Amino acid sequence: MTIDENQIPILPRGVRLHHCDVREGWFLLAPERALKMDAIGVAILNAVDGDQSFGAIVDQLAGDFDAPRDRVATDAGKFLAELAGRRMIEMTS
Amino acid sequence: MTASPIPMALLAELTHRCPLKCPYCSNPVELIRRSEELTTEGWIDVFRQAAAMGVLHVHLSGGEPASRRDLEDLTEGACDAGLYTNLITSGVGLSEARLKDLAARGLDHVQLSIQGVDPATADRIGGYDGGFSTKMQVAGWVAAEGLPLTVNAVMHRQNLDRLAETIEMAVELGARRLEVANTQYHGWAYRNRFALMPTEEQVRRGGQIVAEARERLAGTMVIDYVTPDHLAKFPKPCMGGWGRIGLCVTPRGTVLPCHAAETITGLEFESVHDRSLAEIWSNGPAFTAYRGTDWMPEPCASCDRKTKDWGGCRCQAFAWNRDAATTDPVCSKSSRHAEVRVAAMAEAAEGVDAFDYRSF
Numbered sequence: 001m002t003i004d005e006n007q008i009p010i011l012p013r014g015v016r017l018h019h020c021d022v023r024e025g026w027f028l029l030a031p032e033r034a035l036k037m038d039a040i041g042v043a044i045l046n047a048v049d050g051d052q053s054f055g056a057i058v059d060q061l062a063g064d065f066d067a068p069r070d071r072v073a074t075d076a077g078k079f080l081a082e083l084a085g086r087r088m089i090e091m092t093s
Numbered sequence: 094m095t096a097s098p099i100p101m102a103l104l105a106e107l108t109h110r111c112p113l114k115c116p117y118c119s120n121p122v123e124l125i126r127r128s129e130e131l132t133t134e135g136w137i138d139v140f141r142q143a144a145a146m147g148v149l150h151v152h153l154s155g156g157e158p159a160s161r162r163d164l165e166d167l168t169e170g171a172c173d174a175g176l177y178t179n180l181i182t183s184g185v186g187l188s189e190a191r192l193k194d195l196a197a198r199g200l201d202h203v204q205l206s207i208q209g210v211d212p213a214t215a216d217r218i219g220g221y222d223g224g225f226s227t228k229m230q231v232a233g234w235v236a237a238e239g240l241p242l243t244v245n246a247v248m249h250r251q252n253l254d255r256l257a258e259t260i261e262m263a264v265e266l267g268a269r270r271l272e273v274a275n276t277q278y279h280g281w282a283y284r285n286r287f288a289l290m291p292t293e294e295q296v297r298r299g300g301q302i303v304a305e306a307r308e309r310l311a312g313t314m315v316i317d318y319v320t321p322d323h324l325a326k327f328p329k330p331c332m333g334g335w336g337r338i339g340l341c342v343t344p345r346g347t348v349l350p351c352h353a354a355e356t357i358t359g360l361e362f363e364s365v366h367d368r369s370l371a372e373i374w375s376n377g378p379a380f381t382a383y384r385g386t387d388w389m390p391e392p393c394a395s396c397d398r399k400t401k402d403w404g405g406c407r408c409q410a411f412a413w414n415r416d417a418a419t420t421d422p423v424c425s426k427s428s429r430h431a432e433v434r435v436a437a438m439a440e441a442a443e444g445v446d447a448f449d450y451r452s453f
Contacts, residue, residue, distance in 0.1 A: 014269075018149065018175070027149060031270055087314070
């Protein structure tokens with residue numbers, strides 16, 4: 001699955017970021033799943049606000065991290081596509 | 094003693110009461126009565142303790158959790174404690190108003206069981222008239238609330254031939270996940286093994302149907318499927334390892350490393366009435382008994398899969414060997430593996446259709 005820059009990723013109901021104080025880390029919680037998130041994963045998911053298109057998210061992250069845009073697009077696209085394959089992200093156009 | 098890890102999941106068996114009479118019921122043969130059940134406050138305290146230990150998911154289960162009139166308050170208590178809250182239900186006992194209320198109070202996910210793909214089959218297997226139509230309604234209410242739905246389908250000889258239709262039904266109901274759960278032959282299911290055990294051919298075809306559907310439905314529905322024990326080469330890593338990932342609290346507040354652990358006679362189980370959940374988890378005798386790998390005999394002790402399979406299922410080892418500190422007999426490295434397989438095939442060949450229904 002590849003993600004079009006015009007598509008808007010959303011976290012569907014029942015999927016949410018949770019900070020675990022005991023483990024001192026972030027987890028993406030979904031039905032029967034708890035995925036440990038690193039700082040980059042958290043940054044991507046925080047940019048998924050239900051309004052921004054994937055292209056706008058890439059622009060924002062490239063700016064925030066002062067990173068090459070095409071590299072950010074590849075990495076964030078892969079990350080979101082994998083979550084979409086697990087039905088933990090939904091794409092609207 | 095092996096250091097205790099941080100638990101991920103709590104299975105909260107709110108009640109053993111249930112209107113259905115499924116012949117493969119996974120609750121103990123001896124059920125706990127309503128008068129012994131933990132109170133609303135008792136359960137909410139358990140949820141808070143679990144969250145403070147690092148538990149992320151709570152599964153509100155039973156019996157049928159909707160049989161508890163305080164299910165809404167329990168759900169709110171679990172959500173307020175910070176837990177991802179999953180309702181495991183047959184759907185019977187829910188109404189549209191109750192489901193809306195549960196969603197408003199923060200319920201994260203619903204797991205709905207189905208017994209078959211048509212009313213006659215499903216209601217015969219569940220032993221409850223009208224159950225199928227209720228489930229279809231409940232799935233609609235869940236979808237209307239936008240809550241994620243998992244369909245759980247327990248499979249056996251009398252419905253495995255309709256697996257393809259089961260998968261299609263789950264898609265039509267809007268499920269994000271489908272659990273194709275092969276019957277576990279403990280307790281009541283063991284009594285009904287001659288009516289439930291699938292043939293090798295059914296299992297082989299089932300595996301193919303799942304593999305095809307997974308590919309076709311990628312991005313639409315995730316399918317969980319595990320090959321039945323006796324036809325697998327290695328045992329399931331039961332509970333992801335004893336006392337490693339999850340714990341279970343029974344309706345009366347007994348804390349178990351696995352919901353079936355009480356079948357292992359001789360283990361000493363503790364109650365939330367007497368000690369904190371954290372103490373029971375970290376050094377309760379039932380949890381330390383088979384935690385980690387120190388307890389393992391050969392061939393487990395020198396097996397390169399010992400931290401993958403964790404020795405398999407302790408309850409199954411106990412059932413076959415009368416000693417839970419032995420290799421799960423479904424493992425191909427167990428000396429009893431051939432015997433387990435032959436027994437299962439003989440049970441499947443009996444082909445009995447009548448059920449001995451679950452009752453209180």
